[in-house]
Amino acid sequence: xxxxxxxxxxxxxxxxxxxxxxxxxxxxxxxxxxxxxxxxxxxxxxxxxxxxxxxxxxxxxxxxxxxxxxxxxxxxxxxxxxxxxxxxxxxxxxxxxxxxxxxx
Amino acid sequence: xxxxxxxxxxxxxxxxxxxxxxxxxxxxxxxxxxxxxxxxxxxxxxxxxxxxxxxxxxxxxxxxxxxxxxxxxxxxxxxxxxxxxxxxxxxxxxxxxxxxxxxxxxxxxxxxxxxxxxxxxxxxxxxxxxxxxxxxxxxxxxxxxxxxxxxxxxxxxxxxxxxxxxxxxxxxxxxxxxxxxxxxxxxxxxxxxxxxxxxxxxxxxxxxxxxxxxxxxxxxxxxxxxxxxxxxxxxxxxxxxxxxxxxxxxxxxxxxxxxxxxxxxxxxxxxxxxxxxxxxxxxxxxxxx
Numbered sequence: 001x002x003x004x005x006x007x008x009x010x011x012x013x014x015x016x017x018x019x020x021x022x023x024x025x026x027x028x029x030x031x032x033x034x035x036x037x038x039x040x041x042x043x044x045x046x047x048x049x050x051x052x053x054x055x056x057x058x059x060x061x062x063x064x065x066x067x068x069x070x071x072x073x074x075x076x077x078x079x080x081x082x083x084x085x086x087x088x089x090x091x092x093x094x095x096x097x098x099x100x101x102x103x104x
Numbered sequence: 105x106x107x108x109x110x111x112x113x114x115x116x117x118x119x120x121x122x123x124x125x126x127x128x129x130x131x132x133x134x135x136x137x138x139x140x141x142x143x144x145x146x147x148x149x150x151x152x153x154x155x156x157x158x159x160x161x162x163x164x165x166x167x168x169x170x171x172x173x174x175x176x177x178x179x180x181x182x183x184x185x186x187x188x189x190x191x192x193x194x195x196x197x198x199x200x201x202x203x204x205x206x207x208x209x210x211x212x213x214x215x216x217x218x219x220x221x222x223x224x225x226x227x228x229x230x231x232x233x234x235x236x237x238x239x240x241x242x243x244x245x246x247x248x249x250x251x252x253x254x255x256x257x258x259x260x261x262x263x264x265x266x267x268x269x270x271x272x273x274x275x276x277x278x279x280x281x282x283x284x285x286x287x288x289x290x291x292x293x294x295x296x297x298x299x300x301x302x303x304x305x306x307x308x309x310x311x312x313x314x315x316x317x318x319x320x321x322x323x324x325x326x327x328x329x330x331x332x333x334x335x336x337x338x339x340x341x342x343x344x345x346x347x348x349x350x351x352x353x354x355x356x357x358x359x360x361x362x363x364x365x366x367x368x369x370x371x372x373x374x375x376x377x378x379x380x381x382x383x384x385x386x387x388x389x390x391x392x393x
Contacts, residue, residue, distance in 0.1 A: 004180050023180040068342055069177055 005099040007087050009079075016079040016103055018050060020072045020087045028064040041093075048089040050074055079103050129279050129288055129379060136380045139311065140328040152329035153384040155392060159315035165323060169391060178264070178337035178389045181257070181344035185265030188258065193238035199262070202234035211270035212386055213277065215375050217284030224287045224371040227263050228346060250352060250365035260346045264335040267388035275332065275386065277379045284375075291376025294369055300360030306373075323393055331378040333390035344389055347374060 006021045022045065029042025042064065050058040058074045079085070081103050088098035140152065144159060151158040157166040189199050189207075200206040215226040235242055247255035279285055298305045307327070309318060314326035334347035348370050352362035363369050 004183055006175075006179060008175055010174065019175045021175055021177065021180065069180060071175060071177065 003095065003097050005087065005089070005097040007085065007099045007101045009085060009101060009103045011104075012075065015075045015077050018074050018076060018085050018087075020048070020050075020099070021069065022072075022089060022097065023069050024091070026064070026066055026068045026070065030064075043091060043093050045070065045089050045091045048072060048087060050076075051086045051088075052076060052079060053084055054086075129285060132292070133380060133382055137328060137383075140314075140326055144315065144326065149383070150385060152326060152381075153332040153387045155329060155333055155390070156315070156323050156325040159326060161315055162323060165393065172339075172391045176337070176391055177342070178344055178391065181261045181337065182264055182268060182389055184258065185261035185263070185268075185344075188262045189265050193235060193240040195238040197238050199231065199234055199266075202230065202237070203266075207266055208269045209273050211267045211388075212273035212275045215371060215378060216278060217281050217287060217375075219281060219283070222283055223368070224284075224375050226366075226371055226374060227266055228259060228348070228366065231259070231262055231266060248365075249346075250349070250362070256346060256349060256365065257343050260335045260344045260349070263346060264344050264389040267335065267386060270386050271388070272385045275378060275382050275384055277375065277382060279379065287372045287375055288379060290369070291372035291374070294373045295376055300355065300358035302358040304358040306354070325392075327377065327380065329381050329384050331374065331381055332384050332387050333392060334388055336388065336390050336392045338392045340393070 004021075004023045008019045008021075010017045010019065024045055025043055026045065027040050027043040029039065031040045032038065033040055044064050044066070045062045048060040048062060049056060050060075057076060060072060060074075062070065062072075076085075083103045084100060085103060086098060086100040088096065090096040137149075140147075141149070146160055147158050154169075156162055157169045192198050204210055211227060214230075215224050217223075218225045232245060235245060242258065243252070243255040244259040249256045249259065279288055295306045298308070309324050310327040310330065313324050316324055318324055331347060334350065335344050336350075337344045338350075346365070348365045348367075351370050351373065352365065355362040
């Protein structure tokens with residue numbers, strides 16, 4: 001199945017929480033396939049960039065220690081309803097994805 | 105004289121053993137639900153659909169569960185299921201064409217007794233038959249579902265979407281046919297018989313020990329409301345799974361040999377369990393521990 005990226009915002013006392021859920025295997029490269037006995041190649045998200053109205057507000061460097069289908073959240077000060085939040089990610093195998101939402 | 109006494113005792117024993125089997129489902133249901141209403145007097149009836157989280161003493165689990173539900177990870181799998189449901193099959197029809205009312209608000213009657221085949225039918229079976237009739241070639245149609253996760257999970261996701269179309273509908277199972285009652289009795293037998301090296305019946309954990317922990321860190325759910333959340337996503341698994349797979353893992357947890365995915369015994373058990381949750385709203389898919 002194609003990778004899904006989902007984004008959601010939630011107002012929280014004075015700040016806005018931005019939650020991102022990505023369907024991604026996050027393979028460490030250290031597991032072996034039980035049937036073929038071959039190493040499963042590493043496949044994980046390396047960079048996740050958050051932008052607010054086109055301006056970069058946060059960059060996360062993820063690695064193999066992050067779980068499968070990761071949920072990443074950041075808290076933003078000063079985001080107003082109607083603002084556009086965008087997240088974009090890229091992994092070590094060249095795949096990428098992005099999703100956008102408006103602050104509610 | 106002694107012989108007569110033994111004979112009388114033997115008749116008494118067989119009488120006692122067969123009497124519960126003759127009890128009709130409706131009175132079983134009342135007894136079953138009253139047990140939990142009495143055991144957990146603070147829990148509202150509808151809340152039982154939310155599993156172990158509503159039981160007293162599980163407040164920490166409830167907090168975690170609520171946090172998960174703000175952005176539940178099953179949404180990913182559910183979106184896959186939705187896509188399968190909406191994508192036309194090879195014949196040009198969608199899954200919705202196989203079901204009454206386009207598949208909406210009918211899942212509360214599953215599993216049901218099919219008079220023509222004289223068998224209990226689950227939602228998974230209906231979905232698979234629908235795919236076959238419309239010449240689709242999903243992996244789950246041919247694979248051994250118990251063993252092949254890659255084939256089973258898409259079926260679970262599809263079933264989860266099917267159930268989500270009936271969210272909130274109250275469970276009502278039709279046991280008016282004699283065959284249905286017989287299947288129900290089979291399921292009841294499964295539920296109450298001990299199995300495995302640990303010698304547990306389903307009822308030992310999910311009735312007597314409901315709301316407590318098993319082996320330290322395994323919170324036990326109450327049987328009332330067991331089937332309402334399935335197909336569900338467990339934290340431990342990180343994916344949506346079918347109820348039969350849960351039965352298989354439950355069986356192996358008491359060190360019993362698990363039966364086949366989709367076996368008749370599990371269908372009967374599902375019928376019994378679902379009937380025992382009659383009146384509760386469907387909440388599938390949901391997060392579970």
